[in-house]
Amino acid sequence: DEQKSINTDIVTLTRFILEEQRKLGSRATGELTLLLNSLQFAFKYIAHTIRRAELVNLIGLAGVQNATGDDQKKLDVIGDEIFINAMKSSGNVKLVVSEEQEDLIVFDTPGGNYAVCCDPIDGSSNLDAGVSVGTIFGVFKLLPGSTGNIKDVLRSGTELVAAGYTMYGASAHLMLTTGNGVNGFTLDTNLGEFILTHPKLKIPKTRAIYSINEGNSHYWDPKTVAFIESLKKPQENGKPYSARYVGSMVADVHRTLLYGGLFAYPADTKSKTGKLRILYECFPMAMLLEQAGGRAVTDKGERILDLLPKKIHDRSGIWLGSEGEVNKFIEATK
Numbered sequence: 001d002e003q004k005s006i007n008t009d010i011v012t013l014t015r016f017i018l019e020e021q022r023k024l025g026s027r028a029t030g031e032l033t034l035l036l037n038s039l040q041f042a043f044k045y046i047a048h049t050i051r052r053a054e055l056v057n058l059i060g061l062a063g064v065q066n067a068t069g070d071d072q073k074k075l076d077v078i079g080d081e082i083f084i085n086a087m088k089s090s091g092n093v094k095l096v097v098s099e100e101q102e103d104l105i106v107f108d109t110p111g112g113n114y115a116v117c118c119d120p121i122d123g124s125s126n127l128d129a130g131v132s133v134g135t136i137f138g139v140f141k142l143l144p145g146s147t148g149n150i151k152d153v154l155r156s157g158t159e160l161v162a163a164g165y166t167m168y169g170a171s172a173h174l175m176l177t178t179g180n181g182v183n184g185f186t187l188d189t190n191l192g193e194f195i196l197t198h199p200k201l202k203i204p205k206t207r208a209i210y211s212i213n214e215g216n217s218h219y220w221d222p223k224t225v226a227f228i229e230s231l232k233k234p235q236e237n238g239k240p241y242s243a244r245y246v247g248s249m250v251a252d253v254h255r256t257l258l259y260g261g262l263f264a265y266p267a268d269t270k271s272k273t274g275k276l277r278i279l280y281e282c283f284p285m286a287m288l289l290e291q292a293g294g295r296a297v298t299d300k301g302e303r304i305l306d307l308l309p310k311k312i313h314d315r316s317g318i319w320l321g322s323e324g325e326v327n328k329f330i331e332a333t334k
């Protein structure tokens, strides 16, 4: 009956991270727990703002002017401000790298042992069509003795202590890793809490789906063209791969994590070093994928997490997804 179907012992994100902290015993300082708490506030606020802005825009389209006649601030800018303010006030963050800001942000507040790299609203070109966008983030601990400078973020992805994304879709989904597997949470807007809905998430070992902007194929290298062509031919089971491309990295990676398959944005003759940024797009997604049992490699088949960015907005070609599909790519193009 009705009463029996209600779970009265749900795991919220707050409960989950406190329990994780407790497991670490005296090794945990609780600082990352507080930081994750500030992050979840930023996600909730951005989720709420995106929903509201959509309505405001639609009302605008219907010919109703807003009271002040002001231009609406672009959502990218609002998302960026929300994120930076949440990090600044957390007291645990010294540095922020944001896609929206050319330079490294250094907070002058005392303390703060972490550096957070983020793309506050990735895929924003999709916003006006109501397509899912997301916030992507990666967290480094400052180097021993550092008070916060560029060296704390120009590091390899293997040094990340946490990473993830929140996808703002039909619901807001947060996929999180602190280096001990991937756990997924869904925002219950009535409770205002992220609820654990995908514990210990693992990506399927193989799945016949590929996700790439084929409109760029004219600029690809011939091996890439041949590899993608090969996926369209009937495979061992007699069926070709399916193509799925939203054009919003979080949405494409989210589907890949849940269903399996391959997502790629290679470098080409137009975008010579690729399009996606290492620190706040490639690294967090690569860490999540590996923690879920998948792989993430460069166009040359090298591990993404081993890259060492020279500048904060450096880019890389990327191929990520199920082990089976990434291995197939490496085999076919080496």
Ligand code: AHM
Residues within 6 Å of the ligand: 099, 119, 121, 122, 123, 124, 125, 213, 247, 248, 249, 250, 265, 275
């Ligand atoms: P953005 O950070 O300016 O939003 O660009 C990143 C987005 C990713 O979400 C997505 O994977 C990619 O750009 C899509 O690019 P394209 O439109 O070239 O296929």
Ligand code: MG
Residues within 6 Å of the ligand: 099, 119, 121, 122, 123, 281
């Ligand atoms: Mg982006």
